[in-house]
Amino acid sequence: MRPPRETSFRRVAEDIGQAGYSIFKDIKIQISFLGELGYKLVSSLLRPQRICWKDFYLLAEKAGADAISITALLGFLIGLILAFQSAVGMARFGAEVYVADMIVLSMFKEMGPLITAFVLASRSGSAYAAEIGTMKVNEELDALHTFGMDPVRFLVVPRVLALVTALPLLTLFNILFALLGALVVMTLLGFPFIVFWDRCREAADLVDLFSGLVKTFVFGYFIAAIGCLRGLYTGKGASAVGDSATRAVVTCIVMIVIVDGLFAVMYYYLGI
């Protein structure tokens, strides 16, 4: 029998209401967790002997050193492709030489930090969610609790410190290799290295570089925090850990874009 029209409308309204409520609840959890983490991060930094430094070094190596190759490869290819595509368009105006200006500015201020943050969100953010989610499923988080150990201080703080350290350094690698990619295109177009170097120095300065790098500290904090949060809130069942990892990547990417937008507005008003 076909359900009455009101019932169908009511169901849709209920679904929308429930979806809205769960999004609201999730945002509330995120804000509360980020606040708790901020407090515990500062209190841990004030008493550094309480930080699990052994974990920090291992995590920094995994998130940083082990990700150099993928970050460098992506940087090189994106620099190469961007330079090539823009050279084709700019050739119509005889402005190929300004490809270097465009690449250096976009990589310093936006592309470098964003690409590297996306790489770490999908690589480390998901790994943290899966790792902590598995610990939850295996009752290791319960065990921590009954040993009087705070999972945020013990698990999340070293991960946040690892990403906050690794992301700026990886971004530098990404930018360097993107410029190498652009240099290859410029060389093929017949411009000597000195012209490329001169255009880069003319177009951008250290303020541009650091305006991009400052963002990576904040990106690193959010990627690690959200990855760990999703892990801590892993549900029950066979697919729970996978779901947490997926949610971690999606939330990290959305958060990175939002934070990047806020930085863009802030830099506009600061005249950077």
Next chain:
Amino acid sequence: MTVAENEVIIQVQDLTGGYGDTVILKDITFDVHRGEVFIILGGSGCGKSTLMKYMIGLEKPFRGQVYVDGIEIIHTSEVDYKKAIRSFGVMYQHGALFGSMNLMENICLVLEEFTDLPREAMMSIAQMRLNQVGLGDAAYKMPSDLSGGMRKRAAIARAMALDPKILFLDEPSAGLDPITSAQMDELILRLSKTLNITFVIVTHELTSIFAVADRCIMLDGDARTIVAAGNPHELRENSDNRWVQQFFHRQASDGANQL
């Protein structure tokens, strides 16, 4: 257990709890005496593990109190809770050993959190605990390199790191073959006798219950409360409760007979 040891170490009073709006446990009241092996038993899904989680302060019930070694564990402050957890250790169903650390590190981690002992002293204690559970040679093995039974014994060694008065064990025999299960029972009896540790064990393994238990309570999932309490041998012989008799004599319920 001797009469002199008849002192109450855990008190559970009027405890009612569940998840969301669903009540799983209702008006649960019982005492555990110092030095005894106390079993919480019942069918699958009757709330045995949930009751244990309330008793160790891992989850909050709707109402009721739990006193562990004199400290009310549910409504206590974080400082008092940290004091209370020094008096007990917990072995979780799958061991819950930290996978990134070897057994020595797993035990030392707990000692680091609660003591200021030098590293060598911590390692000596950890080695002693591993020897007590028969894993002296496995100190530097990773949890993933151990069998299920070894992982559970290692988890007991970690739970004993701080020399607790009480050990909570969640399904210590689950998933173990009969021989390993019997070894686990022997270990529990040996630790209970030699170290005078009070054991609170959640299980539904009949062989283990009859092998180690001094007293038990039986939970019924339908009644959502305690339906029998006492020595398991006596309950099996004397209880007139139908569910208790079905459980101890491994009889299918009426509903299951109709399947």
